[in-house]
Each structure stands twice: as C-alpha cells, then as structure tokens.
Amino acid sequence: MKQQPDIDVVIRYLEEPGHEEHKRSLDEWLQLDAANLDIFLETKALWQGEVLPATGSYDIAHQWQLLDAQLTATSLPPVTVTVPPVQAVPTPSKGKARALGTSTWWAAAAAAIVIAAAVIIYRQPAYIAQQTAQNTDSLLLPDGTRLYLNAHTSVKYPRNFQKNSRDIFVQQGEVFVDVKHMPEKPFSVHLKNVDIEVLGTSFDVKETKQGVKVFVQSGKVKAIYRNGKNAVILTPGEEAEMLLAGTTISTRHHRNNNPIAWKTGQLTFVDAPLSEVAEILEDYYKVNIVLKGEGLADKKLLATFHKESLTEVLDILSKTLQVQAVQKDSLVEIY
Known part of the structure; x- marks a missing residue:
C-alpha cells in the first residue's frame, strides 16, 4: 500500500x-x-x-x-x-508527582x-521564514527546489523535509515554484484554504484578496480546496482561480507566460483585446487602467515588451492602436 x-x-x-x-x-x-x-x-x-x-x-x-x-x-x-x-x-515541586x-x-x-x-x-x-519587501527574491530549499518570491511575499518551509513528503506554507503574496523532481516524495504548497500537490514541475501560486490563482508553466499540478469539495488538475498554460468564499474553480488557458511576467520581465500579446491587455498591465505595473470610449476594449494588440517602463509601454500602445493614454499617478486613462 x-x-x-x-x-x-x-x-x-x-x-x-x-x-x-x-x-x-x-x-x-x-x-x-x-x-x-x-x-x-x-x-x-x-x-x-x-x-x-x-x-x-x-x-x-x-x-x-x-x-x-x-x-x-x-x-x-x-x-x-x-x-x-x-x-x-514551571519546574515541578519536589515531592509531588503527576498521576x-x-x-x-x-x-x-x-x-x-x-x-x-x-x-x-x-x-x-524547525521552520525558516522568508519575507520580501518591495523587491523580488529567490531561495533554494533543502531538496533542491527553488522558490522565486514576488514583492510583499511571505513563506515558511522546514529546515529539513520529512522522509516521504515536502510541505511549504505560503502566508501571503506570490511564489513561482520550480520543483525538484522526486516522484517518491510529493511536494505540497499550503495556503489558507487551498492545497497544491505536485511531483516535479514549475508553477506560480498567488494569493489575492479574493482567493488563490495557480498557473502552470510545465508539468502538472493538482489544486484542492481544503474542505475536499472540489479540485482541479492543471497542465502547462492553464490557470485556475479558487475563491476564498466558496468552492467554485474557474480556469483559463494562456498562450504565453504573462501570469509570471513579474519573474521573467516579459509581456507578450498576440491579437489580445485591449481589455485583456489593460488587466495584465494593471497587475504588472500596479496601476488602475480605465478604458474610455466605445470599441476600445475590442482593439487588438500584437506586441512584446521586456522590462520596459510603463511610460514606454503606453507610448507604444498609443502609436500602435491609435489611442491616447494619460497617466495621473497610479491612474491611467485610455481614450
């Protein structure tokens, strides 16, 4: 058995x-x-x-x-x-014994x-805690698995893994996990209400205010609600969102690695509607983007960005799609 x-x-x-x-x-x-x-x-x-x-x-x-x-x-x-x-x-008193x-x-x-x-x-x-501030960081676990931590992320992991399992705990933030392949020793990531089980793969897990997002770059993972009522198996390119309040799981397939752009620094858009582009840019640059005008959401973008500033991206966006982008602090309005 x-x-x-x-x-x-x-x-x-x-x-x-x-x-x-x-x-x-x-x-x-x-x-x-x-x-x-x-x-x-x-x-x-x-x-x-x-x-x-x-x-x-x-x-x-x-x-x-x-x-x-x-x-x-x-x-x-x-x-x-x-x-x-x-x-x-307290030190037990002399002459007294516990029954x-x-x-x-x-x-x-x-x-x-x-x-x-x-x-x-x-x-x-027994456990080591790692927390990042505004910068990303990486660390090597005892088994050879590497964790890449996004800004404002906190994880805990054992100084030494158990004989037949490997478990880490993500307390907040986002982590990309490149798991060392050990079929005889499953690797698990534990969050507030979701557990993720893998054997050998690379994937991203992000805890948000609404729930947990899991994106698989390679291999296969199983994401499970801790109450045992629902689970999903994800393959490369698939992303699942699991809400904190509930047991529903929504999935989508990505043709690129935009969900881990925070780690790679690269954003790729292939005929992507501007509504999708805006959502991804919001997450990557930590801004709020508002589309003003009919038909803007359906405009398609074909472009690749690699560590460009938001100003550079908005400039290319304006010229490519013939729109006007105005930035006011953390608010970007596109006309």
Missing part, C-alpha cells in the same frame, strides 16, 4: 478531531519526530485561517499537555489547541519529546 504523506495524518485529524483512528494516527506520528508538533501547530493555524505565529513562539510543554488530554480522551468533546505567548515552563494512570508510557514519551522539541525550536528552529 502506498504510504501517505505525513501531512495527510494532520489533515484527516483536523477534519474529524473526534475520530478515534485519526487520533491514534496523529498520536503515533507525533512520537516519530520532535519537530512534528511544530508542523501540527503550523498546519492547524493555516487550517483555521489564523496568522502563523513567529518561529519559536509556542509554549511546547503546554501544547503537549493539551494534546495528551485530547488524544487520550474517549468520551469528552475535542479540545482546541491554542497558541498562547511563550511562557516559562499517570494508564497513560504512563505516553506521558514518558511526551516528556522526552517536549525536551527535544524545545531544543530544536529554540536553538535551531
């Missing part, structure tokens, strides 16, 4: 926290690696749409106490795992893992 990625254990548990089999699976998985508690808390925060806390901000002992009670409970309702500020772990009951083995194992987890998280964080 094919072994499932470790993250599936967490996802199944978060979907049905009262399911005994899922609780046992999570229990066993947490004991395999001290860093797994951190992974669980990260995934739970994203699952619930929370802002991920800074690395090392978990009260490890407190989290283990909560999980101990939750995973060993048989009739009580699920306990919510919270992420409080870091607090000093372990039938959980002696689990408590002993948990205590050992708590100590190991504390060392890992405070001395060598």
